[in-house]
Amino acid sequence: MRQLLQRLNNNSLYVIISLLIFGKGLGFCLNRKFFFYPPQFAWLMNNVFLDYSMMIAGIGLLVYVCLPSNNNFVLGVLLAIITVLLAIITCIEIEHVIFAGEIEFVQNAISNSAIIGFILWTARHYSKR
Template structure:
């Protein structure tokens, strides 16, 4: 039992960046799920932009990445697929926010788009320089 705890502690310590990414994507998905009142432009695509499946997907990706990091299984291809999926979801949200800024004049989305872009950069940097060992 003590050996398992030490093993888990070692894995968490070595893969803290992936745990931060999983917490970020889970919290973003949860935030979008809990805040259902958004401004949508163009209004005819509100059903697409307010899709709960994207919110669930973000939360699920965060949980799966967390479980993967805490497991003994180590495959950089699986890790790369998870990080690519998370990056793609964040890129979709960033594009929607930039579209709102440009075409709808919602200037408050600039900060969200910049923070999402910084998170995407952090994920890409982490994927390039770290591997789960």
């Protein structure tokens, strides 16, 4: 138990990223009433596969941090999946701002871009062990 707590403490940035992406996925999954533009693509943008993928990626990163193994390839793949999922959400939000005039999505797009930057910085500069 002590080693697990030490791993979680040493990899706190990865824990934050995993909880953040899991929380975003859970939020999207629980809140199914979104405005979609164009409406004919609502089925694509309101896809539960994206929500579940975000939650699974968050859980996967948290499990990886808890394991005693050290494989930078697996860590890189998990961080890449999380970054791609956030980039998809950011592109959808920017599309809503530009074409539908939903100005309240600007803040979401900027915060998601900042999170993507944080993940890329963490992947580049933060040592796993």
